[in-house]
Amino acid sequence: MTDTTATSKLIQGRTGNWEIVMGLEIHAQVASKAKLFSGAAVGFGAGPNEQVSLVDAGFPGMLPTLNGHCVEQAVKTGLGLKAQINRRSQFDRKNYFYPDLPTGYQISQLYFPIVGEGVVEVEAEDGSFFNVGIERLHLEQDAGKLIHDLSPTESFVDLNRAGTALMEIVSRPDIRSPEEAVAYVKKIRTILIYLGTCDGDMEKGNLRADVNVSVCREGQYEKFKATGDFSHLGTRCEIKNVNSFRFISQAINYEARRQIEILEDGGAIVQETRLYDPTAGETRSMRSKEEANDYRYFPDPDLLPLELEQAWIDEIKANLPELPDDKRRRLMSQYGLSQYDAVVLISEQAKADYFEAAAAGRDAKLVSNWVTNELSARLAADGKDFSESPLPPSQVAELVALIEEGVISSRIAKEVFDHVWAGEGSPRQVVEARGLVQVNDTGAIEKAVDEIIAANPDKAAAVAEKPQAIGWFVGQVMKATGGKANPASVNDILKARLGL
Ligand SMILES: Nc1ncnc2c1ncn2[C@@H]1O[C@H](COP(=O)(O)OP(=O)(O)OP(=O)(O)O)[C@@H](O)[C@H]1O
Ligand SMILES: [Mg+2]
Ligand SMILES: [Mg+2]
Structure with missing residues (x-):
């Protein structure tokens, strides 16, 4: 079985061509000082169980209090994903037992999520664009962390992360x-960072993806697209918590x-549900x-349905920062940049x-060239x-101004950049x-040109044919001018002298 090239979506099998179909669930930790339903701090690097309130620890009789800032962050994100904001949503209990979940349930939003359908425009590597539909975004709590590798006989529970707000x-x-x-x-991550609703730090696990993968025979996806009927697609497997682009x-x-x-x-x-093991590659x-x-x-009987006022949503919308797609279009029109540069x-x-x-x-x-090449590489x-x-x-x-003024050539500018750096x-x-x-003095350039032509009569004669x-x-x-001669003048003078 061989892969076709990156741009082709077909995979050749023994018995014909296949297509891959994927839907992703991205869990993004909400940028917030406190947890979703408690005042406990959210932060990285605290000692075990230092950021846990009685609510997060699931003590009897403790009641959750919704953190308004997290709600605002979810609404902001929904608007950034060009999605429907649901003025009425509701929190549900998702019940399961696991030692990292002290209450025995996760508070999530199944039936009425805070954000409904949206769409994200994504740029492919070849410069084309494709759209990915957003089904929903809901708020939910994260669980704690189990640590099995500190002792051969014991496991530990760290509840610092328990109750932290996630957007799925x-x-x-x-x-x-x-x-x-x-x-x-990548695009979702960029949008979240622009919005300031998630820091996008994948190494810390603040953004991770569950990847649902299925395969179907060539042509079946088109039928699904036309009819919306999922039975044209294959059965999906869900790969949990993949936290780097390479692993995805x-x-x-x-x-x-x-x-x-x-x-x-x-x-x-x-x-x-499957797990990706990067070491084994399977x-x-x-x-x-x-x-x-x-x-x-x-x-959840402890939480009232969440009702948002349209005026509040409108205010958030009016104060959204410029989003990546809008910035891309503006950079192209305002500065005349190519799409690639933008x-x-x-x-x-x-x-x-x-x-x-x-x-x-x-x-x-x-400027764009210097920023995206030289400076990017150094940083x-x-x-x-x-x-x-x-x-x-x-x-x-200033460096670009020197080039524009003809004081230095682009080549010398690289040298200047090194010294400035x-x-x-x-x-x-x-x-x-x-x-x-830069030597713009044509007299000096003419002198150098004449000397070189005089010393190389054969080569000078050959130029007429080639x-x-x-x-x-x-x-x-x-070389003779230490790289400082104005390249345009050099060309002009050489052409004149060589009779081209
Ligand atoms: N046949 C399919 N092939 C690939 N992806 C699919 C297919 N059917 C559904 N999906 C994707 O699977 C994901 C399902 O996520 P969703 O959160 O709705 O449910 P879930 O995975 O059952 O729930 P949970 O949040 O408990 O994991 C979506 O991203 C959807 O696009
Ligand atoms: Mg899900
Ligand atoms: Mg899932």
Whole structure:
């Protein structure tokens, strides 16, 4: 069985072509100082069980109090996902027993989630766009953490995370390849970071995805799309808690192959929950999939239905920050950037901000190149993001100004950048201190050109037949002038002298 290229969505099997279908459930920890139903602090790095209130620990008689800030964050996120905000929602108890869940139930929203259908526009690697439908977003509590590897005979429970607010964002089964799944999670993450509703830190587990994967025969997905009838799709398996982009892609590839092999051998897929083991590179069965009725969901009697006023929703909407897609369009129209450049810039809010601060009044394309190439690479090498850049935007602007004014060539600018990065001063100071000013003096360039032509009569004669050989002369002149000659003048003078 071989994969087709990334852009093709077909997988070749022994008995014909298959398609992958995926829907993702993303769990995003709400950016909030306190938990969803208690005043206990939310934070990373506290000692075990230091951030636990009696409510989180499930003490008898303790009552949950809804944290209004978390509700606002969910509404904000819903608006950012262009989704329906439900003015009436309700909290339900999802009952199951596990030692990391002291109450014996998780408070979630099954029947009436706070956010309904929406849509997310995602850019694929090839620059095209695809839409992923959002089915719903609901608020729920996180569970605690079990620690099994501290002692050979004991297990420990840390309830710091118990009761922390999560947003579960459920997509429609609109995702068709591992690459699309990764691009989708990246896009959701970017939107959440722009909104300030989740910090998107996947290493800390603050954003993780459950990936539902099924396969079907070529053409069946089209039927599903046309009719909305899920029976055209295969049975799904859910891979739980995948917390890196690389693992998402690996887990899907493995799982799709596994399912295709079973089906081609005449077997059937059992709907189940699976776990991805990155070390073994495979998914393993965890448990057979529970149905909603296994959880005995019922409305939480301790919590009233949540009713939102339209005016409050409208106010949140009016105060939303500029979202990635809007920023992309604006960067393209305001600065004349290509879609590719704009997409690269908006992928990080701080990068886009940096660009805008540097681009004012300058050649935007040049600024974008410096920001997305040279500076990005330097920051990445130091493990920094744009908000931590030791080089302020004004320095990039100054460097670009020097190029625009013809004081330095683009080539010299790279050298200047290195010195500026090394802390030698501003671009102008470096250019002056190191004497890197571009030679625009045509007399000096003409002299160098004449000398090189005189020393290489054979090559000069050959250029008449092979005009591209002029490149060699350009190189020589640049060398002779220490790279400082204005490249445009060099070209003009060479052409004139060589009779081209
Ligand atoms: N045949 C299918 N193939 C792939 N994905 C599917 C298929 N059918 C449904 N899905 C996706 O599975 C996900 C189901 O998530 P949802 O939260 O609604 O239910 P669940 O997984 O049963 O519940 P839980 O939250 O308890 O895990 C959605 O993202 C949906 O798009
Ligand atoms: Mg779910
Ligand atoms: Mg699920």
